[in-house]
Amino acid sequence: MMTLSLAIRNLLRNRRRSLATLLAMAIGAASILLFGGFSGNIILEMHTRNVQRGGHLQIQHRDFFLFGSGNPTAYGISDYNDIIKAIQSDDVLENLIAVVTPTLQFGGIAGNYAASVSRTVIGTGYVASDINRMRSWNDFGLRSKAPVSVLAGAPPETAVVGVGVARVLQMCDALHVDKCAPPQVKADDNASALPDDIAQLSLQESVATPLGPARHIEVLIVNSRGAPNVTALEVIQAEDQGIKELDEITLITHLEKIQKLVYGAAQPRVTSIVIQLRHSDQLEIARQRLQPILDRYSSHQPLALMDFRMLNPFFVQTEQMFDTIFGFVFLLIGAIVLFTVNNTMNTAVVERTVEIGTLRAIGLRRVGIRRLFVTEGALLGICGAALGVLLALLLSELINRLDIPWVPPSMVEPVPLTILVSSNPALILKTTLGLICIATLSAWWPAYRAAKLSVVDALRHV
Amino acid sequence: MHRRSFLPLCGLFCVSDAVLAQTTVAPNAAAMLAASDAIRNPSQPFSVTVTLTEFQAGKQIDTSTLTSYSRIQPNGQFASLVRFVQPARDAGKLMLKNGNDMWFYDPASKASVRLSPQQRLLGQASNGDVATVNLARDYTATLAATEDIKDGERQTRRAHKLALAASAPDVTYASIELWVDAADNRPIKARFYAESSRLLKTAYYRRFQPQLGANRPTETVIIDGLNPQSVTLLRLSDYTARDIPQTWMQRDFLPRFQPD
Amino acid sequence: MTDQGPASQPAAPEAPVALLTGVAKTYHMDAVDVPVIKGVDILVRHACFTVVLGPSGSGKTTLLNMIGCIDKPDAGEVVIAGTKVGELSDDALSDFRAKNIGFIFQNFNLLPVLSAYENVEYPLVLAGVPPKIRAERVPRLLEAVGLADRAKNLPGQLSGGQRQRVAIARALARKPKLVIADEPTANLDSQTGEAILGLMRRLVIKNKISFIFSSHDHAVIRSADDTIFLKDGVIGGIRRRPMEAAT
Numbered sequence: 001m002m003t004l005s006l007a008i009r010n011l012l013r014n015r016r017r018s019l020a021t022l023l024a025m026a027i028g029a030a031s032i033l034l035f036g037g038f039s040g041n042i043i044l045e046m047h048t049r050n051v052q053r054g055g056h057l058q059i060q061h062r063d064f065f066l067f068g069s070g071n072p073t074a075y076g077i078s079d080y081n082d083i084i085k086a087i088q089s090d091d092v093l094e095n096l097i098a099v100v101t102p103t104l105q106f107g108g109i110a111g112n113y114a115a116s117v118s119r120t121v122i123g124t125g126y127v128a129s130d131i132n133r134m135r136s137w138n139d140f141g142l143r144s145k146a147p148v149s150v151l152a153g154a155p156p157e158t159a160v161v162g163v164g165v166a167r168v169l170q171m172c173d174a175l176h177v178d179k180c181a182p183p184q185v186k187a188d189d190n191a192s193a194l195p196d197d198i199a200q201l202s203l204q205e206s207v208a209t210p211l212g213p214a215r216h217i218e219v220l221i222v223n224s225r226g227a228p229n230v231t232a233l234e235v236i237q238a239e240d241q242g243i244k245e246l247d248e249i250t251l252i253t254h255l256e257k258i259q260k261l262v263y264g265a266a267q268p269r270v271t272s273i274v275i276q277l278r279h280s281d282q283l284e285i286a287r288q289r290l291q292p293i294l295d296r297y298s299s300h301q302p303l304a305l306m307d308f309r310m311l312n313p314f315f316v317q318t319e320q321m322f323d324t325i326f327g328f329v330f331l332l333i334g335a336i337v338l339f340t341v342n343n344t345m346n347t348a349v350v351e352r353t354v355e356i357g358t359l360r361a362i363g364l365r366r367v368g369i370r371r372l373f374v375t376e377g378a379l380l381g382i383c384g385a386a387l388g389v390l391l392a393l394l395l396s397e398l399i400n401r402l403d404i405p406w407v408p409p410s411m412v413e414p415v416p417l418t419i420l421v422s423s424n425p426a427l428i429l430k431t432t433l434g435l436i437c438i439a440t441l442s443a444w445w446p447a448y449r450a451a452k453l454s455v456v457d458a459l460r461h462v
Numbered sequence: 463m464h465r466r467s468f469l470p471l472c473g474l475f476c477v478s479d480a481v482l483a484q485t486t487v488a489p490n491a492a493a494m495l496a497a498s499d500a501i502r503n504p505s506q507p508f509s510v511t512v513t514l515t516e517f518q519a520g521k522q523i524d525t526s527t528l529t530s531y532s533r534i535q536p537n538g539q540f541a542s543l544v545r546f547v548q549p550a551r552d553a554g555k556l557m558l559k560n561g562n563d564m565w566f567y568d569p570a571s572k573a574s575v576r577l578s579p580q581q582r583l584l585g586q587a588s589n590g591d592v593a594t595v596n597l598a599r600d601y602t603a604t605l606a607a608t609e610d611i612k613d614g615e616r617q618t619r620r621a622h623k624l625a626l627a628a629s630a631p632d633v634t635y636a637s638i639e640l641w642v643d644a645a646d647n648r649p650i651k652a653r654f655y656a657e658s659s660r661l662l663k664t665a666y667y668r669r670f671q672p673q674l675g676a677n678r679p680t681e682t683v684i685i686d687g688l689n690p691q692s693v694t695l696l697r698l699s700d701y702t703a704r705d706i707p708q709t710w711m712q713r714d715f716l717p718r719f720q721p722d
Numbered sequence: 723m724t725d726q727g728p729a730s731q732p733a734a735p736e737a738p739v740a741l742l743t744g745v746a747k748t749y750h751m752d753a754v755d756v757p758v759i760k761g762v763d764i765l766v767r768h769a770c771f772t773v774v775l776g777p778s779g780s781g782k783t784t785l786l787n788m789i790g791c792i793d794k795p796d797a798g799e800v801v802i803a804g805t806k807v808g809e810l811s812d813d814a815l816s817d818f819r820a821k822n823i824g825f826i827f828q829n830f831n832l833l834p835v836l837s838a839y840e841n842v843e844y845p846l847v848l849a850g851v852p853p854k855i856r857a858e859r860v861p862r863l864l865e866a867v868g869l870a871d872r873a874k875n876l877p878g879q880l881s882g883g884q885r886q887r888v889a890i891a892r893a894l895a896r897k898p899k900l901v902i903a904d905e906p907t908a909n910l911d912s913q914t915g916e917a918i919l920g921l922m923r924r925l926v927i928k929n930k931i932s933f934i935f936s937s938h939d940h941a942v943i944r945s946a947d948d949t950i951f952l953k954d955g956v957i958g959g960i961r962r963r964p965m966e967a968a969t
Contacts, residue, residue, distance in 0.1 A: 070578060071578055071579075111688055111689060113688055113689040113690075113691070116518070116519060116689060116691050116692075118689070192521075192522045193520055193521060193522070194517040194520045194521070194522065194693060197615070197616065198517075198683055198693060198695065199520060200616060201614065201616075201666055201683055201685065201693075202685050202690055202691070202693050204612075218660075218688045220688065222578075222579040223657060225631060225632050226562065226579035226632055226634075227579070227632070227633060227634045227635065227636065227656070227657065228579075228588070228634065228635075228656055228662060229636075229656040229657045229658055229660075230656050230658060230660040230662060230688060231658050231660065232660075260658075261657075261658060264657050
């Protein structure tokens with residue numbers, strides 16, 4: 001205790017210097033924590049969004065993820081209803097799962113032939129009532145809310161498209177999409193005209209098939225046997241998908257309608273069974289439980305269980321990027337703390353050389369001298385880190401209360417800027433311990449040098 | 463490659479099993495169908511020059527010329543090898559349609575690509591399916607009505623309306639309405655439907671001329687069912703009977719093809 | 723009490739508290755070697771008030787350093803309280819010093835962050851002496867040096883003489899065999915210095931502790947039992963006064 005008491009009093013001896021060191025450490029610690037809280041929030045937002053859209057786990061045909069984008073319907077899962085029933089009747093999974101729902105992905109062409117435009121789309125058929133159940137997932141208690149899809153409760157002949165699709169199909173006014181000036185098509189006046197007699201034939205056909213109002217589209221797909229099939233859908237909403245590339249190809253509609261289009265009278269299939277859990281940390285338990293069910297139904301079709309990280313590589317990359325940056329920030333600030341404390345302790349050693357000699361003379365061992373200075377360094381570390389934590393908590397509370405709106409990457413609506421420090425004890429602990437270690441370590445070298453001094457030379461020091 | 467100049471018009475002409483049974487007008491729907499097939503297509507292997515013109519909203523937007531080499535494979539499947547002639551940017555490119563497989567080959571890059579059914583939804587690839595349908599082989603015909611319709615030259619004709627239902631599992635069109643002339647079983651008009659009973663294409667056959675032993679339609683007008691502003695005109699000329707070996711109708715042969 | 727005159731000595735002499743044999747020390751400065759102690763033999767008597775007398779530069783400090791075990795000789799042997807200190811490791815030496823030797827410095831060398839009480843207490847804490855015994859001994863020590871009322875003062879609040887008294891109390895805290903003081907009165911005025919010397923002398927007699935200090939002032943000969951004359955690194959002579967009987 002003497003060591004501690006001595007260390008405290010020695011630190012208080014030169015208040016200005018100790019305070020400066022403390023402040024440097026505190027600002028460093030606070031910076032680390034604020035950045036960690038900021039990036040932590042972004043990751044949680046992205047995590048939540050991914051789970052809202054695609055669940056935690058998806059059962060798919062084994063090759064669908066890598067090869068399915070060329071021809072999704074070729075990778076359909078048969079007996080999907082049996083699989084879903086098996087999942088729902090498992091008592092362990094019952095407590096873990098929030099939503100289980102089948103989806104069918106398909107490729108096709110959506111056309112607004114009143115305006116003579118069409119666009120290739122990648123569509124997904126959902127059980128409409130499940131979409132909003134999935135979107136209500138908010139296990140992390142974030143302040144942002146997912147937009148409600150109007151497809152739930154809408155008639156089966158309806159669809160939702162991305163805003164890019166709405167733009168290309170010139171349905172902006174009908175769907176209230178902004179920033180949508182129709183493109184100026186340069187008319188080629190030199191082109192020869194359709195011969196009259198053929199024009200007449202064409203006209204005959206036009207009357208035969210009346211075109212629907214502005215929100216109608218024709219969706220042309222290839223059915224499971226390779227033949228084209230087409231249906232009319234009414235677009236009831238243009239929804240921002242968050243990423244421009246997705247906006248331009250997305251079509252969401254009702255599962256049953258698409259199944260009938262693709263599979264006709266044959267047994268319908270789905271390309272994915274989406275499973276959303278109540279809590280993300282139960283993913284591994286769920287996976288263990290699901291694997292035997294999969295194996296049971298894999299006799300004639302290879303099935304795979306994909307988790308949302310495998311399905312969203314962008315999310316994993318973002319996570320890794322933030323982790324890397326965090327590590328870099330921590331190293332940087334750690335280096336600053338190292339040098340600051342080292343400098344402070346070195347100065348202290350030089351100032352107290354005579355004292356060190358005295359202590360040695362009256363019988364303090366070398367290790368005792370080292371302990372003295374290392375304790376001072378550790379104390380600086382503890383106080384600096386504690387102050388930093390306090391500072392970070394205060395600042396983050398303040399910022400969170402200000403409700404500054406911003407749009408995180410791959411989100412569609414502005415959310416209030418949130419920095420998660422107080423809800424992240426692991427971050428606080430890691431940072432605090434790390435900085436204390438660094439401060440203690442950086443005091444070690446000056447302490448070692450102090451202990452190595454020859455007693456006589458130390459006593460002689462001016 | 464340009465989708466618009468994509469023309470798998472190979473095998474415009476499918477030869478049915480019942481060869482040249484068109485001399486008598488039979489009230490039997492299947493016989494009528496077979497007869498109309500025989501009018502459209504010569505039975506022996508042949509080559510023909512195809513001129514394609516595309517119109518959109520009344521204005522011509524593209525035109526191309528191709529040479530098509532067609533034959534019936536031993537398994538009864540129809541196959542066509544099509545060579546692009548015009549425009550110059552597409553000259554030399556090849557298309558192979560063998561049954562349900564469609565291949566595209568570019569001599570400049572020596573690359574050959576198989577087209578998936580989805581890729582054939584767009585552009586001229588979809589028209590190719592209209593032209594190459596082997597009706598008698600893939601569909602069962604029933605006589606739906608006998609009525610007067612306006613033909614491709616806007617003349618009124620008395621026609622038998624045949625309702626064709628797909629009998630083979632992987633045909634492109636789930637059902638077809640085909641009007642054949644009551645007098646001589648000439649195909650006049652056809653409507654091609656998807657499984658959901660939506661109209662996908664309408665075709666008018668016109669400008670019948672003697673070619674390779676029969677009066678055949680040398681012009682087909684194809685009107686897109688979803689977008690009636692989109693019209694394609696097929697003009698056929700220079701029918702020539704010739705020897706076409708079976709080896710031509712393979713994807714591996716494409717790089718070695720030499721026109722004569 | 724036996725009736726003995728001042729000339730008669732007690733029968734059995736105690737073992738010397740310090741015995742130096744052939745001790746030499748050279749300082750190495752840049753390119754020059756400076757011999758400071760050139761081979762001395764010294765016997766420091768037990769319970770004696772010994773002074774090392776010599777002009778500045780004679781090697782007094784070096785000699786005391788070697789006796790105090792904070793420096794090692796280049797030649798010769800140093801035996802303190804029967805222990806050959808040359809054979810001890812650094813840690814053992816530290817422990818030896820803590821237990822057997824007390825130090826008093828010219829500049830007092832108190833820990834500025836500790837109060838008088840705590841400064842005196844410090845060696846006891848280092849030794850692991852239980853708090854109860856500390857609480858008993860420290861006030862007595864402070865009283866012995868006449869600073870009982872200044873226990874809570876920091877060194878910065880004490881005069882030079884008071885600080886030296888605290889230093890003396892600290893030096894005596896662990897009841898050492900030998901107390902070493904290097905020019906203890908050099909930074910004090912003559913009156914205070916005399917008082918300090920007197921205090922040290924009384925403590926020596928009272929507690930039977932050996933005391934050795936250095937000085938260049940010939941006047942201290944009067945107070946000392948033994949005087950060791952040091953000049954240019956060699957012993958000029960030793961004068962020993964017969965020990966007084968305890969009264």
